[in-house]
Amino acid sequence: MSEFVQFCFSGLTVGAIYASVALGFTLIYNASGVINFSQGEFVVIGGMTTAVLIASGVPIWLAAPIAIIAAVIAGMTLYKLAIEPARGAPLVTLIIITIGASIFLRGLMQTVFDKQIHRYEGFSGEQSIAIFGAALLPQSIWILGGSLVVFVLLVWFLSRTKAGNAIRATSSDILAAKLAGINTNSTMMLAFALSAATGALAGVLATPVTFTSYDAGVLMALKGFAAMMLGGVGSPAGALIGGILIGLIEAFTAGYISSDYKDAAAFLVIFLVLFFMPGGLFGMVRVERV
Amino acid sequence: MTSLTLENIGISFGGLRALDGVSFTANSGEVTSIIGPNGAGKTTLFNIITGIYQPDIGKVLIDGTDVTGEAPHDLARRGMARTFQNLQIFEQMSALDNVMAGRHLHERRNVLADMFGLPSSRKCNRESAIAAQAALKRVGLGGVANRPAGDLSYGQLKRLEIARALTTEASLILFDEPAAGCNAVESREIDDLISSIASDGAAVILIEHDMRMVMRISSHIIVLDHGRKIAEGTPETVRKSPQVVEAYLGVHGAKEAGAALA
Amino acid sequence: MSPVLRAFLIISALLLLAPLLFPSVYYYRIGVLVLINTLSVTGMVVLLGYVGLVSLGHAGFFAIGAYATAVLPAYGIPPILTILVGAIGAALVAAFIGKPILRLKGHYLAIATLGFGMLVWMVLSKEAWLTGGPDGMVVESIDVKAPFELLGIKIKTAIAWYWICAVAVVIGIVLATNLANSPAGRAMRAVHESDVAAASLGIDVARTKLTAFIISAVYASVAGSLLALFNRYVTPDTADFLHSIEIMTMTVLGGASSVYGALIGALILTSLPQMLTVFAEYENMMFGAIMILTMVLMRQGLAPAIAQLFSRGRK
Structure with missing residues (x-):
C-alpha cells in the first residue's frame, strides 16, 4: 500500500511537469500549427538559470522571475528570427527549424553555463511529509499546484481574453484572422512568449526534484509530446490529464517493472496512441480540405 | 462499360449537413455534370466518390460493386481518376514526370529492379514516357514536356492535370472545374477534350461553373443545392426547370440566368 | 548524358582526385568518416528529399548496423556477412515501426x-551483457588490405x-540516383509534393513512404557497420540523438533533393569539426544554427546553389 502511494506521488509530481510541457506545446500548436521541438529547452533554461543564480547567492524569489524572463526572451527571439521568416513554409521545414533551435539552445546553455547536473533546495524545505506511509516532498505540492495554476490561467486566457481569442482565431484560419484585423504576427509572438514562460516555470518548480542539465530538454520534450498526444493534440485539458497519466505510467513502470526502462514507457504510449487512438483522449481528428 | 452509382449519400461536418440523400448514376460514354451554387456540396461529393471522405450514410457503387470507404489508391486501381479544383500538381517535377506518375498502375513495381537500374525497370520507364508524351500531346502540351511544372501557366497546369488523369487510362474520370480561370479559347479546348474523352468510352463526371460548357457537353446533369439533389436530367430538362434557375443563381439573378441558359 | 551516368562520373572523379589533396594518412581517416556519413546522408536524401519525411532517429538504424557487426562475430557470423545481417535487421525494424507511424503526418x-x-x-546502454553497456565493445577487425594485396598493391x-x-x-549514390529516375522514385516524389494527387493515381502513399523509410534505414545500417569495422569499436553514442541530428543537418545543408547534397553536407560537417577546434567546441550551437539558417535562407541547401553557379558560368 505505502509503496503504491509512493509511486502515485512520484507519478503525479513528474506528471505535472510533463503536463506543463504539454501545455506549452499546445499553446504554440494552437496558434501556429507548429510543434515546437525546443519546448524542452525552455524548461531547462528555467531550471538552469535559476540554479546558477541561486548558487551565486541570488534569492529564489528573484532568480525564478529572471529565469522565466530569460526563457521568454529566447522564445520571442526564436519566433522572430527563425519561425516568422519561414511562415508558410512546408511543415518539414518548420520541424527542422525548431529542432535546430532546440540543438542551438542546448549548445548555448552548455556554453553559458556548463555540462554539470544542477539542482537547488525545494521552496519549502526538504522535509518530506508522511502520508499513508509514503513520503511526499513539499516541492511536489508546489509542482502540482503550479501546473494547475498554469492550466487554469491558460484556459482562462484562451477563452476569455481578446489576445486568447486572437490565438484561437489565428489557428483556425489565418487568412480570416488577418481579414478580421488580427495582427497574426504579434499573436504568434505572444504564443511563443507564453509557451516559453510556461516551460520555464515548470523548470523552476521541477529542478529541486528532477535535477537539470543542459541536455535534459529532449527527453522532457518527448514526454511532454507523449502527454499531449495521449490527451489529444490541441486540447489544454488533454495536455493536463495526458501529462499526469504519463507521469503515473512512468512511475509505475519504474516501480514495478524496471527503472532502466522507465523512459521507454512514454514511447510505448506514443506508439499505442498512434495505433489505436490517433485522436487521443480529448482530441479530434482534423479533416483536411482538398 | 463502366457505371458509377451513388445511393442516398449523406455526410455532415460538425453538425452541418453537407450532403443529404444524393443518388444518381453516371454511365460510360457520357458526360455527367454536377452543378449547383457555391457551397452546394459538389466538391464534397467528389471527395466522397474518390474515397477522401467517408459518407455517414449511403453507398458508392462501381459496376454494382460496393466501394464505399475504399482508400483513394484502391479506387484508382478500380479505374478511377480525377483532377482537382485547386490544382494538385507535382511542381518540382517536369511536366512529363507529372504525367508519367499517372502511369503508376501500368508500371511493374519492383523497387530493387528500379534501384539497380535493371532492363525491366528501364523498359517500364520508356513505355511510361511514350504514353505520357502522347497524353501531353493530346492536351496540347507536347512542347513543354521537359519544363518544370512549376513554370507553367495556370491554363497549362489545368490541362496538365487532365493529361495526368488521362494517362491512367481510367474508365471513370472526375473533373473538378477543369476550365475555371481559363480564357474563352482555353475553355473551348478543354470542352472538346472532355467530350472526346467521353466518346472514347470513359464515364466522365464533371463539376463546372461555366454553364455554356455544361449545357453543351453534358448528356446528363445533376443539380445540387444545399447538399440536396433538386433536379436531374438532360440539359433540356434542367434548363427548363424554374427552381433550378432560381436555386442556382438566386431570384435576382434568374433573369440574366435565363438569358445565359437560353 | 543520363543523370545516373553523370552522378557516377562526377562522384567517382571527385573521390579519385580527393587524395591528391591529402597531406598525410590522417586525412584518409577523415575521408573515411566523410564517406561513411555520405552513405547515411544518401539514405536520408531518399527519405527527406524524395518522399519528404523527417526522421530524427536515424542514428538508431546506424547503431543497429554498427552493433550487428560488433556483436554477431561472437556467434560465428563472419564480420563481412554481419553488414548484410545488420542491413536486413534494420530493414525489418524499419518495416515494423514504420507501418504504424508513417500513416501519420510530419510531427x-x-x-x-x-x-x-x-x-x-x-x-x-542498459543491456550490458550483450552490448558492453555504456562503455561499448570491441569489434573484431577485418583485414582490409587483403583484397589490395591480392592485386599486388601495398597499401596502408x-x-x-x-x-x-x-x-x-559510389554504389550507394548510383542506386539512389537510379531510384530517383525510376517508377518507384517518381511515385516517391509524387507523394512528396501532393499525397492526395499521388493517391488519386493509384499510388499507395503509406507503402511508398514505408519503402523509402526502409531504404534509408538500410543505408544508415550499412554506414554503421562500416564505421564499426573501421573504428574497431562501438559505443551507444552511435545511436545518440545528436548523431541523428548530425545526419539530418548534413542532409539539409547539402540539400536533400540530390545525392550531390549528401556528399557536400557530409564533407563540410565532418571535416569542419576535425579541423576547427572552435567548431568542435560549439558543435551543438553550430549544428543548430546551420539547420535554422539553411532552412530560412537557402531551403534547397547548397547543392542546387552550386549547380546554379556552374550553369551560370557555362552561359
Missing part, C-alpha cells in the same frame, strides 16, 4: 522516430579503408 513521424532512436540508445590500412568506402559510396 508524429518526427517524434516517433526520435523516440525510436532513444529506445535503441537505451537498449544499447587507412588508405585501404578510404578506397573501400569510396566504392561503397
